[in-house]
Amino acid sequence: MRSTDTFIKDTSSSQLERARALALPSREAMLNRAPSVQNFWDSNRQLLINAWHEWDKSETSCLTMPDKTLIDSKLRNAVEQAWKKPAEEQAVKALLQEVSPDVFQFQFFDPERLVDLRTYLDAVSDAQIPLRPPYGIVLNRRGAMLDKRSEGFLAAPSFQDFYRDLVDTYMRPIARMLFPDVVGYDTQTFGFSIQWQAGMDASLRTHTDASAATLNINLNLPGEAFVGSEVDFYDNATGEVNRLSFKPGTAMIHRGRVAHAARPITSGTRTNFVLWLYGERGQIPLQNTLPQSIDVGQRWTVPPTKQDDIAPF
Secondary structure, X not given: OOOOOOOXXXXXXXXXXXXXXXXXXXXXXXXXXXXXXXXXXXXXXXXXXXXXXXXXXXXXXXXXXXXXXXXXXXXXXXXXXXXXXXXXXXXXXXXXXXXXXXXXXXXXXXXXXXHHHHHHHHHHHOOOOOOOOOOOOOOOOOOEEOOOOOOOOXXXXXXXXXXXXXXXXXXXXXXXXXXXXXXXXXXXEEEEEEEEEOOOOOOEEEEOOOOOEEEEEEOOOOOOOOEEOOEEEXXXXXXXXXXXXXXXXXXXXXXXXXXXXXXXXXXXXXXXXXXXXXXXXXXXXXXXXXXXXXXXXXXXXXXXXXXXXXXXX
């Protein structure tokens, strides 16, 4: 982590006002990775962090702050029990369904509470503080970088506490439980949000992730329907394609090396968080990496490894 990733008080003027006055680089320049774009994010990093801190304190009084109460109660209770008594982690595993080789689906967020999270994220989008969209998602206009190693990330302290809880309390121990070979390749984190919209980023071709494990969580509200946008997972052993759909608050967790693709969305929108785990310097386990022998209690711990500042994209 960078030492500048903390709030630095500046009484000379409102940091929020100054951030809102910034001229964001053009979308074309961002997509082309122009040198001026990197300079923009680097030179304004502390200003943007300060602005998000100010926004968090001054403009969120009417919002429900994101926290663990948004998580499905069955999952939350099982995970909390596993942290107290790791030997009882099977209660967590019982909530997960293997829907394709090395792909598990489960209820992550409480669908009835998603309105609070989406209202918060809408307020983030309307805050007028520059956010960097995920590069490579060419037309996506409401996505944001979530991890502090990324420039232009969502630095609101309320969100960062929530994000760290998602990764450290839930994602990592579940990934270790399902995929033992990720241990040691799960000390670093990465995350972004994405909104699939008909007529914009309608699909994503077959690819693998530069992660040891990927967690993809749907944020659509109950009744917020969309057509298409299924995820195809490829089974190398059989050559078959397993086509899966998201429902409000459901998640898919899979090894990053599992090939997958997003089908075209033909109407509506699909909103998701995508979180990655990988090792230092971007390392991920090779295809034939043998699982490490790890005590069940070690799965339910946070690695002491220092977070670096290298982002995959």
